Amino acid sequence: xxxxxxxxxxxxxxxxxxxxxxxxxxxxxxxxxxxxxxxxxxxxxxxxxxxxxxxxxxxxxxxxxxxxxxxxxxxxxxxxxxxxxxxxxxxxxxxxxxxxxxxxxxxxxxxxxxxxxxxxxxxxxxxxxxxxxxxxxxxxxxxxxxxxxxxxxxxxxxxxxxxxxxxxxxxxxxxxxxxxxxxxxxxxxxxx
Numbered sequence: 001x002x003x004x005x006x007x008x009x010x011x012x013x014x015x016x017x018x019x020x021x022x023x024x025x026x027x028x029x030x031x032x033x034x035x036x037x038x039x040x041x042x043x044x045x046x047x048x049x050x051x052x053x054x055x056x057x058x059x060x061x062x063x064x065x066x067x068x069x070x071x072x073x074x075x076x077x078x079x080x081x082x083x084x085x086x087x088x089x090x091x092x093x094x095x096x097x098x099x100x101x102x103x104x105x106x107x108x109x110x111x112x113x114x115x116x117x118x119x120x121x122x123x124x125x126x127x128x129x130x131x132x133x134x135x136x137x138x139x140x141x142x143x144x145x146x147x148x149x150x151x152x153x154x155x156x157x158x159x160x161x162x163x164x165x166x167x168x169x170x171x172x173x174x175x176x177x178x179x180x181x182x183x184x185x186x187x188x189x190x191x192x
Contacts, residue, residue: 004047004048007047007050007053008040008043008044008047010053011043011050011053011056011060012040014056015056015057015060016036016040018057019036019039019040019060019061019064020032020033020036022036022061022064022068023035023036023039023064023067023068026068026072027068027071027072031071031075034071035064035067035068035071036064038067039060039063039064039067040060042063042067043059043060043063046063077131080131108163108166108167109163111166112159112162112163112166113159115162116155116158116159116162119151120151120154120155120158120159121155122141123137123141123148123151123152123155124152124155124156124159126140126141127152134148134149134152137152
C-alpha cells in the first residue's frame, strides 16, 4: 500500500461519517450519499494537494460544500427545465399555426445569433441558455465581471438589431406559403 492510499484510508476512516452527515443535513437522502462519495472521489484525485492531517477536515468540508452546491444547482436547473416542459403541455398548443410561428421564431433567433461573433454567441448562450451568473461566466471565459457585463450588453444590442432587421424581411414561411385565399385553378380538362 502506498503512502497516498494510507493517507486516504485514514482520512476516510476518521472523517467519512462527519462528511456524510454534513451532506445529509444539506441534501435529500437520495443525493446525500452521492455527494459524500463524490467528496471523497475528489479528495482521492487531489490527495497530493491535501493539507497536513490536522487540516484534513476543513479541506474535506470545502470539497463537500462545493459538491453540495453543484448538486443543488443541477437540481434547480432540472426543476426549471421540468417547469418549462410542463408549460409546453399538448393542451397548451392551439394548433399547427402555433407550431409554425414557434418554429419561425426559433429560426429567426438562431439565424440572428449565428451572425454574431463566436465570442458574443457564447456569452449570450452562457447567460441565457445556461442561466449562469456573470461571475461564473467571467471565470469560464477568463474575464472580469465588468468585461462580461459590457460584452453581454453589446452582444444583446447586436442581437436585437439583427432580430429587428430579420423582422423587416418577410419570413421564409410567408414568402413561400401559397395564397390560400385565391381559388384553385381547375385541373386541365375542366370539370366533367
